[in-house]
Amino acid sequence: MSGFEEFRGLLEQVASKAKERIGDEMKYWNRVFQFVLSDGTEFYIEIAGGEVRIVEGRHEKPTATLSTDPETLKKILSGELDAMAAFMRGKLRITGNVIETMKLRRMLEAAKG
Numbered sequence: 001m002s003g004f005e006e007f008r009g010l011l012e013q014v015a016s017k018a019k020e021r022i023g024d025e026m027k028y029w030n031r032v033f034q035f036v037l038s039d040g041t042e043f044y045i046e047i048a049g050g051e052v053r054i055v056e057g058r059h060e061k062p063t064a065t066l067s068t069d070p071e072t073l074k075k076i077l078s079g080e081l082d083a084m085a086a087f088m089r090g091k092l093r094i095t096g097n098v099i100e101t102m103k104l105r106r107m108l109e110a111a112k113g
Contacts, residue, residue: 003041003070004056010077011045015052017111026050026107033104034062034096038069045104064096066104079112 019026027050034044044059045052068076072091075081083105086092094101 003037003039004043007035007041007043007070007073007077008054008056010074011052011054014077014108014111015045015054018107019050019052021110022106023050026052029103031063031100031103032059032061033101034059034065035073036065036067037073038067041070047103047107062096063100064094064098064104066101067093067095076108079108083108 026047029047030049032044032046034042036042042058043054043056044062045054046059068086068091072081072086076083076086076092081091083092083101087094
């Protein structure tokens with residue numbers, strides 16, 4: 001299984017749980033979050049109209065780009081590590097609209113609850 005396929009599966013679970021808990025709120029999120037992993041894996045999450053798409057590759061104009069290593073991202077997606085803590089420790093770098101990544105964090109938090 002490629003790195004992308006593994007992360008797509010994890011993100012689909014997160015998105016599904018988040019939509020159950022905060023679905024109406026997500027209808028108004030029109031954002032693209034690009035992920036660039038240290039192993040060369042690149043994909044983005046597009047949230048629009050309450051739908052979440054996870055696409056391999058690079059988006060032309062992401063809202064924000066998140067760079068990390070695969071292990072850190074697995075921990076964040078599983079709820080083992082808070083994204084803000086990873087950012088503060090320098091394990092997660094964010095470029096672009098950092099404030100908008102709070103929506104992504106909200107999605108992760110809802111999936112844990």
